[in-house]
Amino acid sequence: MLQLWIVLVTFSCLFLYVFILPKWRNRHIPGPRPSLLLGNVSELSRQGGTAPLVFERFRKQYGDVFQIWSFYRQIVVISHPDDIKYIIVTKNFPKAEEFNLSLSPLAGRGLLTVGKSQHQERRRAISKHFNEDFLRQLHRHMRVELMILLSKLQQVTERKESIDFDKEATSYTLDVMCRTGFGCTANTQEDASHPISRAVNVSLREMYHNLVAYPIRNCFGLYSSPALKNATGVIREFASQVIEARRTESEEDKTRRPLDLLDIFLKMDNLSDQNIIAEIATFLVAGHDTTSHTMSWLIYEVCQHPEIEQKIQQEVDTIWGDRQDWMLSFEEIGQLEYLNKVWKETLRKHPVAATGTLRRLDTDVTLPSCGMLLRKNTAILVPIYLVHRNPEFWPDPETFEPERFTRENTMKRHPFAFQAFSNGPRNCIGQFFATHEALTTLSSLYHFFTFRLACRAEDVKPYHAMTMKPSVGKVSEDAKGVSEYVKLPVWVTPRNTMAHLREE
Ligand code: HEM
Numbered sequence: 117m118l119q120l121w122i123v124l125v126t127f128s129c130l131f132l133y134v135f136i137l138p139k140w141r142n143r144h145i146p147g148p149r150p151s152l153l154l155g156n157v158s159e160l161s162r163q164g165g166t167a168p169l170v171f172e173r174f175r176k177q178y179g180d181v182f183q184i185w186s187f188y189r190q191i192v193v194i195s196h197p198d199d200i201k202y203i204i205v206t207k208n209f210p211k212a213e214e215f216n217l218s219l220s221p222l223a224g225r226g227l228l229t230v231g232k233s234q235h236q237e238r239r240r241a242i243s244k245h246f247n248e249d250f251l252r253q254l255h256r257h258m259r260v261e262l263m264i265l266l267s268k269l270q271q272v273t274e275r276k277e278s279i280d281f282d283k284e285a286t287s288y289t290l291d292v293m294c295r296t297g298f299g300c301t302a303n304t305q306e307d308a309s310h311p312i313s314r315a316v317n318v319s320l321r322e323m324y325h326n327l328v329a330y331p332i333r334n335c336f337g338l339y340s341s342p343a344l345k346n347a348t349g350v351i352r353e354f355a356s357q358v359i360e361a362r363r364t365e366s367e368e369d370k371t372r373r374p375l376d377l378l379d380i381f382l383k384m385d386n387l388s389d390q391n392i393i394a395e396i397a398t399f400l401v402a403g404h405d406t407t408s409h410t411m412s413w414l415i416y417e418v419c420q421h422p423e424i425e426q427k428i429q430q431e432v433d434t435i436w437g438d439r440q441d442w443m444l445s446f447e448e449i450g451q452l453e454y455l456n457k458v459w460k461e462t463l464r465k466h467p468v469a470a471t472g473t474l475r476r477l478d479t480d481v482t483l484p485s486c487g488m489l490l491r492k493n494t495a496i497l498v499p500i501y502l503v504h505r506n507p508e509f510w511p512d513p514e515t516f517e518p519e520r521f522t523r524e525n526t527m528k529r530h531p532f533a534f535q536a537f538s539n540g541p542r543n544c545i546g547q548f549f550a551t552h553e554a555l556t557t558l559s560s561l562y563h564f565f566t567f568r569l570a571c572r573a574e575d576v577k578p579y580h581a582m583t584m585k586p587s588v589g590k591v592s593e594d595a596k597g598v599s600e601y602v603k604l605p606v607w608v609t610p611r612n613t614m615a616h617l618r619e620e
Contacts, residue, residue: 135188142190145488147183148174155185160328166580167328168470168501175502181488187331189214191474191495195502196485197509197532203475203496205540208232212476212495218326218333221340222319222348224394227545228402238384239545245380246545251552253374255446257296258556261288263442264305265557269565273610278570281415282586282603285408285557287313292553293404297377298358298396315350316401318343320582327582348397355396359389399546406468407550409585411558412604413466414458416576416586417516419569419606424518425562428455432563433613443560452555455562457518459554463536465516470501470584473538500535501584509533564614570605579603 135152148156160167171193174182180196194200203209210232223229227238265288272279287304290313294302304310322344326333340348362378377399381392418425431454435444444452475496482489490496505513509530510520519525537544544550561567569576571588579587586604 138188138190139185141491142183142494145181145183145192145490146178147185148178150185153187155187155189157186160184160186166578166584168499168580168584169578171499171502172505175506179486180506181483181486186328189331189495191497192490193497193499193502194483195499195506196483197503197530198485199483200498200503200535200539201532202481202484204473204498204538204542207479207481208541209475209477209496211542212474214327214330214495215474218330219323221326221344222323222351222401223398225391226394226398228398236541238387239541241384242377242380243545245375245377246549251548252446253376254292254296254549254552255449255556256374258292258553259443261291261295261305262557262560264288264291266442266560266564268305269561269608270610270614273565273608278605278607280602280604281567281606282409282412283308285411286405288557289404289408289411289553290316290400293400297399297403298362299373299376299378300358300361302354311350312354312400315347315354316405318347319351320401320405322347324581351397351400352393355393355400356389358396359392402544403546403549405583405585406546407553409468409583410459410462410466410550411554412586413468414462414554414558415561415567415606416569416573416604417462417465418458419567420573421516424458424516425566428458428558428562429566429611431455432559435559436563436613443556449552449555449559452559454518455555455558456551457521459551459558460521460534460536461516461518464504464510464520464534465513466578466584466586467500467504467536468583468585469536469538469544470499470578470580472498472500472503472535473542474498498535498538500538503533503535506533564611566609566611568607568609570607576604 139150148159150156151158160170162170174184174193175195181192181194181199183190183192185191194203211229216229216231219229225231225234227235227242230238265284268284269279284305287308290304291302294300302310302312304313322341325341326344358378359382362382378392378396381387381395387395418428431452432444435448435451475498477490477492477494477496480489480492504510507513510533532539537547575588576586577588578584588602588605
């Protein structure tokens, strides 16, 4: 009997400590009422599990700072630019272990997930090479892949079929990343069944599940489902082969090709083979579908605004002149002022890294925007989707308006109201790479083609799994439960600028 009492009392104390006390101590923070065991999980799973959309409703109700509970874990969501600056720049609090552990099966201790103590040195070493020379190489490498993309679109116009633009764009950016970053070709544009495409897709989805179900998976240390194990196995094997090929490369080949990311990783002190594999996986995953989905959202928006399409085409055609080439030069990309505004407005309205950065406070803090006290160890989320829809800084946020990014309007705005690439020491290292790649690609696409949606605009919904992509729905699911989605069906029509290229 005594034993039973001991078990009961211990269990009750544990329950109080895990489920009741934290909620009571944080009762001063507004937010939806959590249920005792699940917290706010059931509300968060509404809207197709696309949490950033649910956050918008919470913000309207509770303001710029609110808390949510995932089972017994508290997350404070902030979206005021003053608070964001304080958390991610002034204090630069470390990434939360939820984030690092959830991504670790693939990203290991790569730049995205490595702890604060090692991050600075690693980042400095890699950043040195993310300079203009590197972007020029990107530009050169893109030619081959861009020609494949353009000729695929040309064939589609001849067959008078619609295409899933997002699918094509994602294979394209993956091939560009492989070529520019690691000097290899995955050729997923021409071989859609290449295992690496599917592995990247599956790992993104599974790592997102890790993050969402963190409180449960953490209890059992379950960060690697069989699907994730398989997918990371494929990516790691691919990375090992790339490293092996580089190590056995002849001196002659070495001198003939430009320096790339892999050279940088191989030259870095204290970077074990496991860490090099982690970096390759990190850059492969962080560096391709972010850019492709943003290009897809841009096409989606411009399809609904023919006047914007016309302005883009006018700008691109003027710079193109009557030359016969597939792409603009490196310098000319810098002249695409209007297209650049459309790109930024797309990143504003459809930030692919929608849930943003997740940090953990290592001291108590008082938020500058409202004076609210947050205790040490609180997890803080900065959902970019929410930040970019704050009407105080982005009036009429659902309207797609590239003019928000004129120099004058940008100067008037709070510098931390735009978070597409985050800010501070852990912002996106690839933002200039992504922007250059997108502007080069989009200028060619709009010079040679016109795009129209092959579905109703309202049928395209945001689908969220680490990144937020457009999706019109599931088309099939295989025996392993892996779903195939049509993301952005479009009709592509050739413009008369295509004529001289057809003759080549
Ligand atoms: C439209 C395209 C892109 C968007 C919107 C984007 C967005 C972001 C954001 C919001 C972060 C911060 C994540 C966090 O705090 O947890 C980030 C980090 C990162 N991004 Fe990007 N990204 C893009 C393209 C790229 C590309 C092309 C590369 C590689 C060439 C890349 C590599 C990385 C890496 C390695 C980090 C971690 C940086 C660090 O912690 O030091 N990204 N990105």
